[in-house]
Amino acid sequence: MSLVRVHNFSISLDGYGTGEGQSLDQPFGHATDRLHGWFFRTRAFRRIHGLEGGETGVDDAMANAWGDGIGAEIMGRNKFGPQRGPWQDEDWRGWWGPNPPFHTPVFVLTHHPRPSLEMEGGTTFHFIDATPEKALRQARAAAGGRDVRIGGGPSTVRAFLAADLIDHLHVVVVPIVLGRGESLWAGLEGLDQRFDSEAVSSPSGVTHLTFTRRQD
């Protein structure tokens, strides 16, 4: 059975996966680049986005696991773009330019479906109004036996955790206090009891936590 995985999901010490006030100029709201700075500096991030250079080390090694064996992604509509409610601008094709870094089918969860968008490089965005279970069924069918990545944002990852659909969760604790934003953990009391976990801190100051679903 293919696995359902979350990678490189950064949170603050108070558990927020994104800041308040997301907009076109500030995709992460008042968190700006403080949650993901560790990731942007890695060689893995830069290669994913067609850039050279970047740092190596434990942050890079962890970041690099993002793509291996993935056949489809599911993301929330808030990750796809800053619009809320009915689409005002169907010309919006995501943050990532003509050749997005996914290179697989990507299922965007939205209450406002629109026609699929075929991009360069193998990425196709499908817009579906579905429960986590149904979305996962569609993504699995499209993934050709490979794993499915839940790409975020926080409320999407939380919904899949609440539905107990995640097999592998990689969370990165960044030593900042955001104070407000979207919590990853709200409503998930006792979540840890379903997983085995490991922690490794990095010289960059962040700590990588990996949660692997317990086999009963």
Add this chain to the structure above:
Amino acid sequence: MSLVRVHNFSISLDGYGTGEGQSLDQPFGHATDRLHGWFFRTRAFRRIHGLEGGETGVDDAMANAWGDGIGAEIMGRNKFGPQRGPWQDEDWRGWWGPNPPFHTPVFVLTHHPRPSLEMEGGTTFHFIDATPEKALRQARAAAGGRDVRIGGGPSTVRAFLAADLIDHLHVVVVPIVLGRGESLWAGLEGLDQRFDSEAVSSPSGVTHLTFTRRQD
């Protein structure tokens, strides 16, 4: 100038420093021993409480910094005991038996002062109704030039952080999701900008974060 220090302060992934429903039977509420299990297993903890054995390693080394150079402690009333409001039972002398592990003056913050309690081994509990600034002044005077430890619980540490009175903060992130309880971080947005931080994870699964006040 003597420093103001916090040690071995355990929090969950969602930032809670203690659980809900604290009582005589459950001093940490529904968190039971999940927040402090890493500490109870160390040699440092066992020695502090007059016991032999215990584990060594990074958890023990971090735990052991608790007492060095400390001349007084300030704690919240909720750490001293489970009673709330006016004292119904003045026979209560804390959780720690006749010879508490502090061996210094201890200032207990309460809106209901009562006579000081002189215990065996050098610990004296003083009950004072004071702001963080005033309590710190009293504790410094009693500490004879040594450092002052802020002993918790979460609301007490938070009040001293909000007043910018902490020089050294050792927080231990435990990979559990408590869901409810007393948050360490509430109201402290941007706190990290006043400190330099380091992270080290332990094979036990917890991560030690140390925050050292920036020198301007």
